[in-house]
Amino acid sequence: MHTIAVMGAGKIGEAVISGLLRSGWPVDRLVATERWQERADELTARYGIRMLSNAAAVEAADVILISVKPQDAGILMAEIGPIMPTGKLVVTLCAGLPISFFEKFLPTGTPVVRVMTNTPAVVEQAMTAISAGPHATGEHLAIAEEMFAPLGRTIRLPESQQDAVTALSGSGPAYFFFLVEAMTDAGILLGLPRQVAHDLIVQTAIGSAVMLRDSGEHPVKLREAVTSPAGTTISAIRELENHGVRAALLAALEAARDRAREIADQST
Numbered sequence: 001m002h003t004i005a006v007m008g009a010g011k012i013g014e015a016v017i018s019g020l021l022r023s024g025w026p027v028d029r030l031v032a033t034e035r036w037q038e039r040a041d042e043l044t045a046r047y048g049i050r051m052l053s054n055a056a057a058v059e060a061a062d063v064i065l066i067s068v069k070p071q072d073a074g075i076l077m078a079e080i081g082p083i084m085p086t087g088k089l090v091v092t093l094c095a096g097l098p099i100s101f102f103e104k105f106l107p108t109g110t111p112v113v114r115v116m117t118n119t120p121a122v123v124e125q126a127m128t129a130i131s132a133g134p135h136a137t138g139e140h141l142a143i144a145e146e147m148f149a150p151l152g153r154t155i156r157l158p159e160s161q162q163d164a165v166t167a168l169s170g171s172g173p174a175y176f177f178f179l180v181e182a183m184t185d186a187g188i189l190l191g192l193p194r195q196v197a198h199d200l201i202v203q204t205a206i207g208s209a210v211m212l213r214d215s216g217e218h219p220v221k222l223r224e225a226v227t228s229p230a231g232t233t234i235s236a237i238r239e240l241e242n243h244g245v246r247a248a249l250l251a252a253l254e255a256a257r258d259r260a261r262e263i264a265d266q267s268t
């Protein structure tokens with residue numbers, strides 16, 4: 001069994017820690033690092049996890065998970081790159097940063113796997129995309145899958161698709177939350193109490209998501225089944241089309257993908 005070091009145990013780092021522990025991963029096979037002592041103490045109290053310095057974590061583990069913000073990755077890699085022994089697996093969660101960015105800091109031949117997950121990891125419903133770097137083998141991909149499978153679904157994709165994945169499923173939960181927030185406001189506009197509007201739309205979102213996953217039907221078919229001739233739904237759909245919601249989504253995801261590319265450019 002491997003020992004995993006979570007380097008930068010923030011929101012996503014903690015989701016990985018809690019998911020692994022819930023799935024039965026032994027806590028003595030997990031270490032983490034955190035630059036703020038208060039945060040480190042909080043994680044030890046919550047999970048009983050050993051919090052180490054970056055250098056000690058690299059030494060203790062054979063799988064090194066980079067889960068700091070992309071803007072902090074250069075500083076972390078400059079610290080741990082020179083002391084990284086050969087043969088360790090590096091797994092990065094950093095949005096936008098290519099595998100080649102990490103390889104620059106690491107001994108030649110170090111396997112690097114790039115991963116994009118999302119926050120539904122905290123309820124074991126993440127969508128995680130996993131890509132191999134030039135030195136990563138099927139065995140390394142399998143280790144990454146073993147780490148992320150407890151958090152939800154996993155998929156293997158070429159690294160060239162990771163910026164699109166980041167825009168779609170990495171950021172995706174934010175778009176759904178935004179939609180729920182806006183629809184709750186619409187319910188209030190129509191005279192419903194806030195809590196009632198919230199409960200109605202959350203259950204509608206859950207029901208729709210389960211139908212999308214389990215019915216095997218195309219979303220167009222599912223929408224058509226709700227849309228009666230001269231009914232209420234088509235009046236709403238006309239307004240969504242008039243306000244360019246479809247075009248807004250295309251432009252929004254393109255902007256997120258472009259931002260991922262910009263993060264990569266700024267890192268070189």
Ligand SMILES: NC(=O)C1=CN([C@@H]2O[C@H](COP(=O)(O)OP(=O)(O)OC[C@H]3O[C@@H](n4cnc5c(N)ncnc54)[C@H](O)[C@@H]3O)[C@@H](O)[C@H]2O)C=CC1
Binds near residue numbers: 007036094095117
């Ligand atoms: N939040 C999200 O929905 C997703 C985030 N990601 C990626 O995951 C990474 C982490 O994101 P979050 O967890 O949201 O950020 P976060 O800010 O919550 O966590 C990063 C943690 O790293 C710590 N840190 C920074 N530099 C450090 C260093 N040198 N040594 C030790 N600890 C250090 C920070 O104190 C912080 O607690 C990012 O690269 C992001 O692109 C990936 C998928 C989804």
Ligand SMILES: O=C(O)[C@@H]1CCC=N1
Binds near residue numbers: 095166170171
């Ligand atoms: O907004 C971000 O940059 C990160 C990456 C994907 C989700 N959150």
